[in-house]
Amino acid sequence: MFWQQLVNGLTLGSTYSLVALGYTLIMGVLDIVNMAHGEIFMFGAFTGLILASHFHVNIFVAMLGAALVGSLLGIILERVALRPLRRRAVSHLAPLISTIGVSIFLESVALKVFGPESQAFPQTLAGKIYTIGPMQISLVQVVILAVAFGLMLILRFWLARTKIGKALRATAESTETAGILGVNTNLIIVLTVSLASGLGAIAGVLVGLTFNAVEPTMGMSMGLKGLAVLILGGMGNITGAMFGGLILGVAEVFSVAYGASSYRDAVAFGMIILILFVRPQGLFGAKDQTGGR
Amino acid sequence: MDFILNPYYLQIGMFIMINAILGVSIYLTLATGQLSLGNAGFMSIGAYTSALLTLKAGFPVYLAIPIGGFAAAAVSAVIGFPALRLKGLYLAIATLGFGEVVRVVFLNLKITNGALGLSGIPSLGILLGKALSSAGFDQGMGGLSVQQLSNVSVLLILLILVVFLVFFSLRLSRCRVGRAFAAIKTDETAAEAMGINTTYYKLLAFLLGAFIAGVAGALAAHITFYIGPKDFDYHRTVEILLFAVLGGSNLVWGPILGATLLTMLPEVLRAASDYRMMIYGAILVTMMAFRPQGLISEETLRFWKAKLGRRKEHDLNS
Numbered sequence: 001m002f003w004q005q006l007v008n009g010l011t012l013g014s015t016y017s018l019v020a021l022g023y024t025l026i027m028g029v030l031d032i033v034n035m036a037h038g039e040i041f042m043f044g045a046f047t048g049l050i051l052a053s054h055f056h057v058n059i060f061v062a063m064l065g066a067a068l069v070g071s072l073l074g075i076i077l078e079r080v081a082l083r084p085l086r087r088r089a090v091s092h093l094a095p096l097i098s099t100i101g102v103s104i105f106l107e108s109v110a111l112k113v114f115g116p117e118s119q120a121f122p123q124t125l126a127g128k129i130y131t132i133g134p135m136q137i138s139l140v141q142v143v144i145l146a147v148a149f150g151l152m153l154i155l156r157f158w159l160a161r162t163k164i165g166k167a168l169r170a171t172a173e174s175t176e177t178a179g180i181l182g183v184n185t186n187l188i189i190v191l192t193v194s195l196a197s198g199l200g201a202i203a204g205v206l207v208g209l210t211f212n213a214v215e216p217t218m219g220m221s222m223g224l225k226g227l228a229v230l231i232l233g234g235m236g237n238i239t240g241a242m243f244g245g246l247i248l249g250v251a252e253v254f255s256v257a258y259g260a261s262s263y264r265d266a267v268a269f270g271m272i273i274l275i276l277f278v279r280p281q282g283l284f285g286a287k288d289q290t291g292g293r
Numbered sequence: 294m295d296f297i298l299n300p301y302y303l304q305i306g307m308f309i310m311i312n313a314i315l316g317v318s319i320y321l322t323l324a325t326g327q328l329s330l331g332n333a334g335f336m337s338i339g340a341y342t343s344a345l346l347t348l349k350a351g352f353p354v355y356l357a358i359p360i361g362g363f364a365a366a367a368v369s370a371v372i373g374f375p376a377l378r379l380k381g382l383y384l385a386i387a388t389l390g391f392g393e394v395v396r397v398v399f400l401n402l403k404i405t406n407g408a409l410g411l412s413g414i415p416s417l418g419i420l421l422g423k424a425l426s427s428a429g430f431d432q433g434m435g436g437l438s439v440q441q442l443s444n445v446s447v448l449l450i451l452l453i454l455v456v457f458l459v460f461f462s463l464r465l466s467r468c469r470v471g472r473a474f475a476a477i478k479t480d481e482t483a484a485e486a487m488g489i490n491t492t493y494y495k496l497l498a499f500l501l502g503a504f505i506a507g508v509a510g511a512l513a514a515h516i517t518f519y520i521g522p523k524d525f526d527y528h529r530t531v532e533i534l535l536f537a538v539l540g541g542s543n544l545v546w547g548p549i550l551g552a553t554l555l556t557m558l559p560e561v562l563r564a565a566s567d568y569r570m571m572i573y574g575a576i577l578v579t580m581m582a583f584r585p586q587g588l589i590s591e592e593t594l595r596f597w598k599a600k601l602g603r604r605k606e607h608d609l610n611s
Contacts, residue, residue, distance in 0.1 A: 032382075033382050033385075033386065080578060080582075081578050081581070081582075084581075084582035084583075085581060085582065085585075091585070092381055092382070093328050093381065093382075093385070094581045094585050095581075096328070096382060096385060097534065097538055097577055097581055098577060098578050098581035098582065100531060100534070100577060101573070101574040101575065101576070101577025101578040101581070102574060102578060103574070104528070104531055104570050104571075104573055104574040104577075105570070105571055105573075105574025105575060105578070106574075107570065108568070108569075108570035108571040108574065109571065111570075112568075112571075220527060224389070224390070224393060224527075227386050227389075227390075228390065230386075231383070231386060231387075235382075266393070266394045266397040266398065268390075269390035269391070269393050269394045270394060272386070272387065272390055273372070273376075273387060273390055273391065273394070276375070276376070276379055276383065276387050277375040277376075
């Protein structure tokens with residue numbers, strides 16, 4: 001029972017980590033919370049669903065398509081809601097409010113286009129279940145874990161070892177200084193937002209597979225959970241986002257397994273309210289990054 | 294007369310007043326530069342407290358409504374003390390999370406009737422109607438029926454409340470507390486260096502905002518006679534935020550104008566009600582890009598004052 005729940009928790013948590021990575025990347029580079037991330041995630045899930053059920057493509061191709069649509073939405077988001085604010089000095093709450101605008105816009109578009117009811121992925125992967133020791137793991141779970149952890153590893157490597165990754169980290173450190181040193185910061189910012197959105201869209205497909213349900217409101221609840229992980233792990237901290245997601249996933253699954261199933265959605269926020277009071281910089285945040293931004 | 298006083302228009306009028314009260318509640322927290330996204334949560338605490346007190350404990354409505362406000366303020370004090378150590382984005386997210394937790398709790402408690410919500414809440418209009426009948430106005434007054442009369446009086450009570458809140462906010466901005474709020478909004482560190490107890494004033498603004506939101510929630514419960522957890526979700530928070538963003542949050546007139554415009558929008562433009570959330574989203578993005586200070590700012594007021602003042606002078610001279 002325990003090990004089984006742990007596996008379920010890690011599977012769920014790995015998708016949370018992927019969503020939170022998108023928040024963290026944008027937070028790190030732009031110092032803003034992208035409230036529209038959850039809705040981009042939801043559009044990714046719907047793209048994957050449409051590709052898989054209407055065009056009968058392989059699930060990995062569906063993920064790729066979702067990532068493309070997600071990145072495109074990210075680029076539009078940056079153009080429409082973030083760039084106009086960057087040109088002039090506005091309060092730091094302005095980008096938050098404008099991305100909230102994008103998020104409710106996208107959500108209501110999805111309600112109009114896709115309808116309010118929940119839709120399911122075609123059952124191509126289901127059925128296969130492997131038994132390892134005391135736990136059973138389904139093929140869907142294996143795919144989810146592999147894709148999520150694979151992407152996180154690639155991202156880490158890319159940020160640490162490549163030239164663009166270095167430019168991204170430099171921009172995160174200080175946009176002005178990076179610009180002076182010859183980094184095309186505008187390009188890096190667009191790249192960051194589209195990368196984060198692409199990751200979010202892939203996570204959308206993975207979550208759609210996990211729960212076998214895709215609906216327009218899933219962006220909202222997932223977006224809030226991503227935010228919870230962002231705070232749990234420490235703002236702008238990539239390791240924090242990865243572990244924070246896993247911790248939240250496991251905590252949620254255990255709270256469902258051992259009692260309070262209907263309070264599942266409150267677990268995330270109960271946790272962050274607690275974290276904010278005890279350790280405002282997050283589990284993995286450095287001391288100087290306390291809530292003083 | 295009957296045309297203007299039909300129940301539909303009166304209902305819209307009441308919603309405008311409730312939303313204006315909510316606008317004042319977010320204005321007061323924004324006056325210290327704190328963005329609290331928990332107003333829908335406080336509103337629901339006020340609404341449920343008042344509704345449960347009247348339904349289950351038999352409290353009179355006029356007592357239950359302020360108690361709803363105090364309940365919201367008490368909860369805000371508990372979470373506000375630690376939460377206000379957080380700044381900017383952190384506070385926004387923590388309060389947003391608080392609102393979600395409150396909603397989930399109300400969704401799961403037995404006494405709040407879960408997702409079905411509470412219905413049959415004693416309505417202000419009917420209570421006033423009964424009071425009027427027993428006072429001898431059962432034939433109505435001045436050609437108005439009792440029902441119209443009671444609806445009009447509810448609207449009047451709400452209007453008086455809004456006028457009082459505007460007066461209160463205007464007076465507040467010219468006294469010690471209001472000046473402290475403005476100083477904290479402009480620069481918190483500098484304000485602290487000037488000897489202002491920033492925690493105290495931030496908490497005060499937070500409490501006031503929560504109290505007013507709680508009262509607004511309680512009033513809403515007694516006007517619509519039904520409340521459910523869905524009435525106080527994220528969309529309600531966004532709506533309240535929008536009042537301040539559209540109207541402008543530097544002056545108390547801003548949120549009130551925002552609340553009035555946005556409550557009337559779906560009613561005036563029938564086609565708009567289907568696309569309400571889409572329009573709200575677009576408004577948020579465009580306002581932030583082109584006019585982040587909102588429709589009404591200090592400059593707008595100065596501009597109109599100067600213009601109207603000159604015209605008066607002109608009239609006098611000619």
